[in-house]
Amino acid sequence: MRMSRTDRKLWAAARTIADLGELTAQWLEGRIGSQPGYMPNCGPDEETRDLMPHLAAANRAGYLTWNSQPGSDGTGYDGRRWQQRAAVCGYANQPVLDQLRRAAARHGCRLLFEKHMPATMADNEIVTGFGGQLPARHLRAMWKGIVSDDAYRALKAATQVTVISPDWGPSGTKKLLAVLEAVR
Template structure:
């Protein structure tokens, strides 16, 4: 799996290392793919890159994110997404600041908690973020040296309460990490 990614991923040993590499990958300055199997960010992520890169450089290692959206999906049915971001963060002032800002803004926040539906269609949940993934998944997706800091970190999920094209989450996160 790590054959196509830049060798710097294999050397990452801390959340700071992973955050810097993830930010560089998001911005396109790190050649190759991401350890999670992504060649490049999805097109829907492009407007979020400045905020996601800042969060990663601050040491909130984002694992998955999506903008809010409401429209006709690939299958001709209505799909709804709520803005959401999920990732790994150490205990400390940054976690406290993000949780306080997101909570004050009325966003959904889960720290090492339950998963929350973030995409739905035809009355069914299609995607959920938030729950701590199994250790086997972490070992599969991240380079060996990065597994201990990921497993020691908290899993942080922030999501808008509403489905659809809302951007409050991104403004709140941007302010909290800068």
């Protein structure tokens, strides 16, 4: 399956992080069918529904997001207890990074750059983590040849940063959303 010709043209026309953020916001809102790095013509995961308006606003404000999850605690598809920390990964230039730092400190979240932090557990076994740096080869595979060279250079120059709540469960989502709302 391929990204539609219309979507490819939109992404190829992007020149800046702001352009990429606007297109990502439109994808989150269902106005664009595809986003680089995701299965073509597939929207965000269902669990992200409550985060989508906040993610769209953060993208429009300059925090280009590419992965997120809400905090949760409950029985999963397999009958085990699944717990998640609310988290979002993305790219930011210095002014937005400064806003994220202040908001994370104010709302009790952490910013991760090099380190990973466990983010999902099933029956107290760590399943996934958030944070760290996306390797250059993954960045190329997701974006190179889809967005303009200008946009790709801007993306490479931006800082990869993850915002994560230290709390397991839904209370962490409230903290994460407060941080995202502070990005303007």
